[in-house]
Amino acid sequence: MPSAISESNPLPSGRGSCCDDDDCAAESTQNDPMIISGLSSAVFAMLEGIGEDPHREGLLKTPERVARSLRFLTKGYRQDPEELLKKAVFTEAYDEMVLVKDIDIFSMCEHHMLPFFGKAHVAYIPDGKIVGLSKLARVVDVFARRLQVQERLTQQIRDAIQNVLNPKGVAVVIEARHLCMVMRGVEKINSVTTTSAMSGQFITSQSTRSEFLRLIKP
Numbered sequence: 127m128p129s130a131i132s133e134s135n136p137l138p139s140g141r142g143s144c145c146d147d148d149d150c151a152a153e154s155t156q157n158d159p160m161i162i163s164g165l166s167s168a169v170f171a172m173l174e175g176i177g178e179d180p181h182r183e184g185l186l187k188t189p190e191r192v193a194r195s196l197r198f199l200t201k202g203y204r205q206d207p208e209e210l211l212k213k214a215v216f217t218e219a220y221d222e223m224v225l226v227k228d229i230d231i232f233s234m235c236e237h238h239m240l241p242f243f244g245k246a247h248v249a250y251i252p253d254g255k256i257v258g259l260s261k262l263a264r265v266v267d268v269f270a271r272r273l274q275v276q277e278r279l280t281q282q283i284r285d286a287i288q289n290v291l292n293p294k295g296v297a298v299v300i301e302a303r304h305l306c307m308v309m310r311g312v313e314k315i316n317s318v319t320t321t322s323a324m325s326g327q328f329i330t331s332q333s334t335r336s337e338f339l340r341l342i343k344p
């Protein structure tokens with residue numbers, strides 16, 4: 127059975143505020159004023175639509191704030207995950223499992239545009255090439271910062287790693303809570319949705335698959 131290296135949480139978490147970090151600052155310079163203006167108008171109409179008065183003091187800057195926030199939360203549309211991975215590929219003979227677990231994910235469901243969030247665990251078995259560990263977390267982020275369903279998000283992460291590294295196998299598991307289930311509709315506050323996508327040895331080798339599943343257990 128192969129041994130594994132693993133790393134938890136390579137990205138700083140708790141980026142709660144969207145407008146005071148470097149990523150957001152870089153993003154805001156790319157934000158076309160026309161796009162922000164159009165989005166702001168749409169948010170203004172939404173405020174009216176829910177019965178609010180967009181002219182009251184507390185809401186005056188809300189349309190533009192929401193517009194910028196939405197652009198940030200969907201910036202993955204303007205990033206190429208495979209290009210990002212290709213920047214940090216190295217030739218290396220290491221051929222055991224590489225696992226990055228507990229990667230924070232924040233995404234939005236495409237059905238309600240409400241957040242879903244949780245953890246992603248990403249593993250692969252190299253075949254002559256490895257990739258910088260932080261890039262695995264970045265790839266998760268690029269796909270998460272789009273409107274998503276959790277099932278597709280899981281597969282897209284697997285496929286991007288498979289396409290760029292052509293490893294002996296990739297495994298991705300995501301565990302997430304969906305606010306569209308928690309806040310509305312069925313109101314199942316503690317429900318967690320788990321999805322997985324695998325390829326290569328994670329499908330063909332029961333021992334590899336078991337080892338991965340054992341390693342990602344909390």
Ligand SMILES: [Zn+2]
Nearest residue numbers: 235237238306
């Ligand atoms: Zn939803």
